[in-house]
Amino acid sequence: MRSKWKKSALALFSGAVLMLAACGSNSAAPEKEEKKDEPAQQEEAKTYNIGVTQIVEHPSLNAAFDGFKAALEDAGIKAEYDVQIAQGDNSANTSIANNLVSGGVDLIFANSTPSAQAAASATSDIPIIFTSVTDAEGAELVDSNEKPGGNVTGTVDTHPDAIPSTLKFLKDDLGAKKVGMVFNSGEQNSRAQVDSIKKLIKDEGLGLEIVEASVATSADVKQAAESLVGKVDSMYTITDNTVVSALESVVSVANDNKLPMMVGEFDSVDRGGLGAYGFEYYDIGYEAGEMAVKILKGEGEPAEMPVQYPQNLKFVINKDTAEAIGLEIKDDWNAEDVKDLEK
Structure with missing residues (x-):
């Protein structure tokens, strides 16, 4: 009896060990596989x-x-x-x-x-x-x-050709002599553009005169634009954040007084500016x-990583604005209507 008991106990013990080993083996495999997939899952979920x-x-x-x-x-x-x-x-x-x-x-x-x-x-x-x-x-x-x-x-x-092309258009095609510019002189972006425009006019002998009207806030924009009436025959609104945020007030002054106003980018043409050499x-x-x-x-x-310039400079004109100020659009301008960009 004792011998049989020993044999039975030994058999039970061996079976238990095998079962535990098998369980350990089965549980370890998924854990290892989960760790293998974890980096990929983390990378995929990176926000x-x-x-x-x-x-x-x-x-x-x-x-x-x-x-x-x-x-x-x-x-x-x-x-x-x-x-x-x-x-x-x-x-x-x-x-x-x-x-x-x-x-x-x-x-x-x-x-x-x-x-x-x-x-x-x-x-x-x-x-x-x-x-x-x-x-x-x-x-x-x-x-x-x-x-x-x-x-x-x-x-x-800014595209290297945008400002020179705009000034040439003002002079040669619109017959401008005195160009009014409303801008925030405290914004480095704007001061740099105005200084660049003045230098280009002088260097190229374009014969244009820039008449400045400086603002500090968007609330000053309309009054500054009105101060130019009677002093200029055209306007040029650059990519000045203060002025562009209140662009409609400049547009109304320019159009009411039949002053052609070139702008610095297409969104401002869409909002009523006459035209722009620009990009999206x-x-x-x-x-x-x-x-x-x-x-x-x-x-x-x-x-x-070098600083990048915008590509594909285009000339866009707002035909509705041209009509409002009585300006005839010439075929040799090769201008796209701002509405064409919206198609």
């Missing part, structure tokens, strides 16, 4: 935190942001956006930049020159991609357009987004 700083809301800047988001989406980048608008307030602009940095965002999208300058002052570590900037070098955002050299790069909102802000936002994609994927660094 980037993008800080967005914008000096003011107006259609051009909003279109640039739409383009930026589209580029990331097209590249399969998942992102959450912390969007903060300064509404033209420089103090708020600085606070926004500091808040985004302290929030530990993965990348900052700076939409306008003041926004980019504030962000660049707030951090030298977080990558910053800008757009809607006119003169990146003059704004001290980069060492040079070809080799930015720091944590900042992006796309600019959506496109430069999209190009900035493509640069951000490379940085987020580890395929590039801001320091080595």
Whole structure:
């Protein structure tokens, strides 16, 4: 009996060991497989935190942001956006930049020159991609357009031929002599454009005179435009964020007084400006987004990514505005109607 009991006990013990070994083997395999898949799942689920700083809301800047988001989406980048608008307030602009940095965002999208300058002052570590900037070098955002050299790069909102073509059109096709310009002299982006225009007029002997009307806020824009009436025979509204945010007030003054007003980009033509040599802000936002994609994927660094210029310069005219001021559109202008861009 004792011998049989020993044999039975031994058999039971051996069976239990085998069962435990088998269970251990089965449970270990899924665990190892789960660990193998874990990095891929984490990478697939990665959502980037993008800080967005914008000096003011107006259609051009909003279109640039739409383009930026589209580029990331097209590249399969998942992102959450912390969007903060300064509404033209420089103090708020600085606070926004500091808040985004302290929030530990993965990348900052700076939409306008003041926004980019504030962000660049707030951090030298977080990558910053800008757009809607006119003169990146003059704004001290980069060492040079070809080799930015720091944590900042992006796309600019001026084509090298845009301003010369606009001035030539004002002089040769509209017969302008005195051109009124309303702009915020405290915005580096605007001051750089006006100085560039004056220098070009002098260097090329164009015989145009620029009559300035400076503003500090969007509330000053209409009065500044009205101050030019009787002093000028045409107007030129550049990509000034303060003025563009209140563009309709300038358009009404220009059209009521039959003053042809050239503008700096297509959205302003759509809103009533006579014409522009320009590009779509959506496109430069999209190009900035493509640069951000490379940085987020580890395929590039801001320091080595050249600043990009807009492509495909076009001449667009608002036929309704031309009719309102009694201007005949000539075939040799080769102008597209702003409505054609909306098709």
